[in-house]
Amino acid sequence: MRRTGCALQDPGLTDGHPLDDPDAAALAWHRSKHGADHAAGFDRLVEGRLQIAHVRSWPAIKDLSRSFPQLIAERRFHCLDNVLLLCPEAHDLYDGAGLFGTDLVEKAARLTWIRPEAREPLLRYLYATVEAHAGHQTENTNLLLAAEILRSTHNVDTRQVVAAFEERCQVAMEAVERGDHTKTHRGDVAVLSMPKWTPELAGHPGTEPVQTAQ
Structure with missing residues (x-):
């Protein structure tokens, strides 16, 4: 940027x-x-x-x-x-x-x-967040905000990201009900339980581009 x-x-x-x-x-x-x-x-x-x-x-x-x-x-x-x-x-x-x-x-x-230049940085941010790269902490607010900006402004289909977020929330909620707080700390360990979000979904160089909304 x-x-x-x-x-x-x-x-x-x-x-x-x-x-x-x-x-x-x-x-x-x-x-x-x-x-x-x-x-x-x-x-x-x-x-x-x-x-x-x-x-x-x-x-x-x-x-x-x-x-x-x-x-x-x-x-x-x-x-x-x-x-x-x-x-x-x-x-x-x-x-x-x-x-x-x-x-x-x-x-x-x-x-x-x-801005058009923001599309790729936002996609990289989503990928790093969902995959918890290098200890990258999950930030729910920014994860969903980035997905919404990509959807509404950059015409990127982010349904996979939203689905992964919802799955993570479900895992965290079930953990709380069990009294297991290992999946609810600020680093959000529950991100590791999400459905795998591959680089292909992020439209990274050398992969298939992200499917755009129709």
């Missing part, structure tokens, strides 16, 4: 925004800065400086989730809709100076995942 650059460069951000929008001046400066970087041939350098930013800070998320267990707050904080790539300058203008509004940055995060 780093090839797409800073999320605040997305042209869709200005759709429907009035000319006197309070974010307009900061956004105009930000885009002129990236334009100058491009003209000077600094694109590759800028990509290497991109940072993972959060739409809502950890304290804000904890406050929103204060009536729920800590894990709920963590899931909200790491939700796909709450993260995006920003250049250091945009990150500072948002987190430090507050020159960009939360609504603008939240919209940038949503637009990130509907």
